[in-house]
Structures are given as C-alpha cells and as structure tokens.
Amino acid sequence: MEHTIIIGAGPCGIAAAIELQRHGVSPLVIEKRNIVHAISQYPTYMQFFSTSELLEIGDVPFTTANDKPTRLEALNYYRTVAQRHKLRIAPYVTITDIRRTDEGFQLRGHDRFQEEELSYACRHVVIATGYFDSPNMLGIPGESSEKVSHFFREAHPYAGMKVAIIGGSNSSIDAALELERVGADVTVVYRRSRYSSSIKPWVRPIFEGKVAKGGITMLFDSTVTEIHRRHIVVQSPDGNRELPNDFVLALTGFHPDRGFLSSAGVTMEAEGYPTFAEDTMETNVPGIYLAGVVASRHEANEIFIETGRFHGRKIVQHMVEAGRL
Numbered sequence: 512m513e514h515t516i517i518i519g520a521g522p523c524g525i526a527a528a529i530e531l532q533r534h535g536v537s538p539l540v541i542e543k544r545n546i547v548h549a550i551s552q553y554p555t556y557m558q559f560f561s562t563s564e565l566l567e568i569g570d571v572p573f574t575t576a577n578d579k580p581t582r583l584e585a586l587n588y589y590r591t592v593a594q595r596h597k598l599r600i601a602p603y604v605t606i607t608d609i610r611r612t613d614e615g616f617q618l619r620g621h622d623r624f625q626e627e628e629l630s631y632a633c634r635h636v637v638i639a640t641g642y643f644d645s646p647n648m649l650g651i652p653g654e655s656s657e658k659v660s661h662f663f664r665e666a667h668p669y670a671g672m673k674v675a676i677i678g679g680s681n682s683s684i685d686a687a688l689e690l691e692r693v694g695a696d697v698t699v700v701y702r703r704s705r706y707s708s709s710i711k712p713w714v715r716p717i718f719e720g721k722v723a724k725g726g727i728t729m730l731f732d733s734t735v736t737e738i739h740r741r742h743i744v745v746q747s748p749d750g751n752r753e754l755p756n757d758f759v760l761a762l763t764g765f766h767p768d769r770g771f772l773s774s775a776g777v778t779m780e781a782e783g784y785p786t787f788a789e790d791t792m793e794t795n796v797p798g799i800y801l802a803g804v805v806a807s808r809h810e811a812n813e814i815f816i817e818t819g820r821f822h823g824r825k826i827v828q829h830m831v832e833a834g835r836l
Contacts, residue, residue: 513539513633516618520546520600522589522816523803524639526568527823528598534827534836539631540598541620543605547589549643550582554685555665557582560711565817569596604629609636609775615798635835637826638772639802642765649677649761653738659759666693672757675700675743677735679707683762684718691726698728698754700735700745735759767805775799791829792822800826 515531517524520542531538545551559566563573563580569592575584593600603623610617615634621627646661648654663682666689674690676683679701690697706715721727730747737744743756769779776796778786787794787801794801802822804815830836 512614513631515539515635515637516541516616516631516633517637517639517802518542518606518618519639519641519803519805520593520602521549521639521641521803522547522566522568523819523822524637525589525593525596525598526820527637527639527802527826529569529592529596530823530827532596532598534831536836537599538637539633540600541604541606541618541631542600542602543623545602546593546600547586549641550585550589552643552662552664553582554663554682554689555582556689557685559585560681561817563588566820568592568820571595606631607771609799611776611796611798635798635800635830636775637800637802637823638775638777638805639822640768640771641804642767645766645768646761647763647766649735649763651736651738653743654761656738656740656759658740658757659738659761661761661763663689663760663762666690666695669693669695669758671695673755674698674758674760675735675754675756676760676762677701678762678764679703679710680762680764681707681710681714683760684710684714686760686762687727688714688718688721691721697726698730700730700733702732702734704732735761772805790825792825793829800829802826 514536515538517528517538517540520540524540528538528540558581559579562578563575567573571592573588604620606618606620608619616636618631620629663686669690670693673696676687676699683699687697687699722729733745733747735743736746738759742753745752745754767785772785777794780786785794787806792800792802803819807815
C-alpha cells in the first residue's frame with residue numbers, strides 16, 4: 512500500500528511530491544498525460560506573467576535568459592526538477608474512481624489505451640489535477656463545431672482568416688495580438704462593458720492602440736449566441752448581428768472536474784468550488800487533500816503556480832501534526 516498518491520504531475524503536484532520526499536515518503540504521482548501537461552497546452556510562444564524566481568520548486572534554481580520565462584523554458588525546468596528528484600511518476604494513467612476503505616483509499620483507473628484496468632491502494636490522496644481538461648462551455652448552438660476551440664496554441668493556422676475570440680482575459684488579449692500580427696481579421700467579443708483589470712499593464716496600451724487603429728475589432732457588452740459554418744450571431748446593445756466568420760476561439764476559462772471530485776466524496780460550495788481547509792488543504796474527506804489550481808476560487812492561470820507550489824508544505828505539516836507521517 513502506498514502512503515500517498517498524488518493525482519496530477521503539474522508544478523504543484525511535483526512540489527507536493529518533493530515535500531513528502533523530504534519527510535521520508537516516496538509518493539506515487541499519477542498523471543493522465545505528460546508531466547506539466549497544462550503548460551504544454553499553453554500558446555507555443557507564451558511568456559509567463561511571473562518571474563522565474565516565483566515559479567521555482569524543489570530548491571532548484573530556475574535560470575532564464577529574460578526576467579519572465581517562456582513556455583519552453585518552463586517545460587524544460589519542471590521536467591528537469593522531476594528527474595533530479597527522481598520522482599515516481601506514472602504518466603498516461605487516468606484515475607476514474609476513488610473509494611474509501613478501512614485502511615485508506617482504493618483508486619481505480621486505466622492506461623491510455625483503456626485496455627488495462629489499474630488499481631492502487633493508499634492511505635492519503637493529493638488531488639492536483641488542475642483545470643485545463645474542463646473548459647467553461649458556452650452552451651450555444653454550434654459550439655461543438657470543428658471551427659471552435661477552447662485553446663489557442665499559435666497564430667499561423669489562422670493567417671488571413673476571420674477569427675472571433677470570446678472573452679476578455681489575458682489569454683484573449685494575447686491571442687488577439689498574435690493573430691493580428693499574422694494578418695487575421697480579429698474580432699474580440701466580451702460580455703463586460705470595459706476591459707478587464709487583470710490585463711497585463713504593458714500589454715493593454717498595445718492592444719488598445721490596435722483597436723483604435725482598426726487592426727482589431729472590440730465588441731463590449733456582447734455575447735456570441737450562435738455559431739454557424741460561415742458566420743456567428745452576436746447579441747449586442749444594438750441588437751443581433753451576423754458576422755462573417757471562419758474560426759472561433761472560446762477562451763472562457765476552465766473549472767475543476769466537479770464530477771470526479773464529487774465521486775470521491777468531496778462536497779462543492781455554492782459557487783461550485785470544492786470544500787477544503789485553506790490552512791491544511793484537506794477536503795471534507797479526511798485524507799484527501801487538494802494542491803494547485805484545483806483549489807483556486809478564480810479562473811485558472813499561470814500566476815497561481817506562485818502560491819500553489821507551497822500547498823505541499825501545508826499538506827505535509829498537517830500530516831505531521833496529525834501523526835500521519
């Protein structure tokens with residue numbers, strides 16, 4: 512039987528594993544895709560909002576050429592940290608069920624081909640699954656179309672195309688700027704009446720300048736209500752409008768896998784977030800902890816690594832105080 516199983520090999524899951532190692536426990540880290548999968552899903556040429564020092568884990572220096580690291584630098588860094596600490600990571604294994612037993616928990620899952628059923632026993636579970644597998648859906652006609660994506664990787668495939676971006680966060684603004692640079696016809700559809708206060712201060716003037724010059728169309732107080740093959744329907748203060756369209760990027764954020772958490776017995780707050788104690792990271796189910804963005808109560812983004820990397824310390828401290836280590 513394992514002492515602790517960590518579900519999710521993102522930066523916060525890796526950091527929690529290292530903290531347990533320091534207290535004599537070699538946890539098994541189970542990841543349904545690759546190490547730091549969420550970061551690998553970030554835009555190809557993305558640069559982090561945070562400085563490299565604020566993203567460090569495991570007492571391994573994060574050295575970069577610039578103040579703020581790129582996606583590629585982060586992938587290299589976190590992979591190196593996991594290798595240097597010789598963490599036990601089982602990639603491409605999906606956990607589908609967590610059940611309490613007399614001795615702890617029974618976890619069931621399968622490999623990436625869904626051909627082999629897998630079973631694990633442990634005394635404690637740390638859920639560090641992140642958000643990026645559960646995008647916030649719009650629930651509108653046409654959302655399942657191939658022309659719609661909830662992720663933005665790079666601008667090149669959209670060169671010369673009419674692209675609608677739904678959302679007004681940093682990811683939407685960054686995507687719009689990249690798309691405009693490759694010659695896409697970009698329209699940003701945002702439901703609020705003004706720009707988000709979270710937009711990076713050095714980016715906002717550039718974006719506003721593009722809008723003022725007509726390089727990017729910005730629609731405030733507007734929502735996309737229908738997505739068709741060659742156009743979209745936008746509801747605005749001036750009424751419904753049909754806009755010619757080739758692709759839609761619905762960058763509306765993500766949420767925790769509530770079904771998976773609920774099946775493990777974790778209750779949800781009224782806002783839809785899991786119940787846990789912030790000082791210990793333990794959920795309402797004794798022995799099940801949260802780490803990383805799954806414990807955030809706001810839209811997931813790269814900044815949360817800054818605080819989520821310390822969740823492992825809270826978990827280990829609670830285990831020590833409770834006599835579980």
